[in-house]
Amino acid sequence: MKTLSLLAVAAALASGVSAHYRFTSLIANGQTTGAYQYVRQNSNMNSPVTSVTSNDIRCNTGAGSGAGTQTATVAAGSTVGFQMDQAVYHAGPVAVYLGKAPSTAASWDGSGANWFKIYEIGAVITPSSITFPTDKATFTFSLPRSIPSGEYLLRIEQIGLHSAGAPQWYISCAQLNITGGGSANPAKVSIPGYVSASDPGLTVNIYYPIPTSYKVPGPAVFSG
Numbered sequence: 001m002k003t004l005s006l007l008a009v010a011a012a013l014a015s016g017v018s019a020h021y022r023f024t025s026l027i028a029n030g031q032t033t034g035a036y037q038y039v040r041q042n043s044n045m046n047s048p049v050t051s052v053t054s055n056d057i058r059c060n061t062g063a064g065s066g067a068g069t070q071t072a073t074v075a076a077g078s079t080v081g082f083q084m085d086q087a088v089y090h091a092g093p094v095a096v097y098l099g100k101a102p103s104t105a106a107s108w109d110g111s112g113a114n115w116f117k118i119y120e121i122g123a124v125i126t127p128s129s130i131t132f133p134t135d136k137a138t139f140t141f142s143l144p145r146s147i148p149s150g151e152y153l154l155r156i157e158q159i160g161l162h163s164a165g166a167p168q169w170y171i172s173c174a175q176l177n178i179t180g181g182g183s184a185n186p187a188k189v190s191i192p193g194y195v196s197a198s199d200p201g202l203t204v205n206i207y208y209p210i211p212t213s214y215k216v217p218g219p220a221v222f223s224g
């Protein structure tokens with residue numbers, strides 16, 4: 001009996017480790033593109049990033065260069081998104097950022113105060129529960145119409161809050177060439193730097209007491 005239950009625990013742990021979700025494909029121009037065709041591939045399999053002050057928080061571990069990744073041309077104002085290998089299952093918010101590349105998206109490591117938030121999904125709170133409607137495998141949203149044309153990194157993060165005090169980031173960056181934009185100049189942040197480890201949206205305990213409010217970490221959404 002003891003051996004059997006240990007085996008069961010080992011199997012559960014193994015499947016838990018291998019089962020983490022990843023943002024593998026860009027959705028653009030009405031199509032779901034190939035896995036890691038326009039999305040930078042990370043080197044840490046499906047493990048989360050756990051330090052909000054690490055450079056890995058930009059595009060995930062091992063995704064500082066886009067040399068092996070293509071850049072997709074999309075129109076400002078159009079719908080883009082990410083397809084995952086499987087649905088999100090850790091409770092927590094989603095936020096999407098655009099970072100303006102100083103030259104090409106492929107050659108940018110994501111450094112500098114070049115990032116602004118374009119989309120987020122926060123919490124649904126009732127007197128007895130806090131939930132996050134992020135438990136899905138496809139995320140789509142609009143690019144602002146007014147931002148300057150040019151090359152960008154499109155970054156998505158889902159923050160797992162299931163282990164109070166130890167948030168986990170599931171992250172990917174896609175490379176975009178945005179056309180037909182305008183002349184807006186949204187306020188920008190650096191990543192890391194955009195969120196502090198003491199942010200209440202990270203330190204929250206979602207189990208007890210049930211929070212009465214929740215603010216997605218990072219700057220306000222620029223909707224353009």
Ligand SMILES: *[C@@H]1O[C@H](CO)[C@@H](O)[C@H](O)[C@H]1NC(C)=O
Pocket residue numbers: 071072073177178179
């Ligand atoms: C970006 O789009 C412009 C306008 O369509 C095009 O001329 C340019 O070649 C594109 N760049 C890349 C890297 O695809």
Ligand SMILES: [Cu+2]
Pocket residue numbers: 020090
């Ligand atoms: Cu997990």
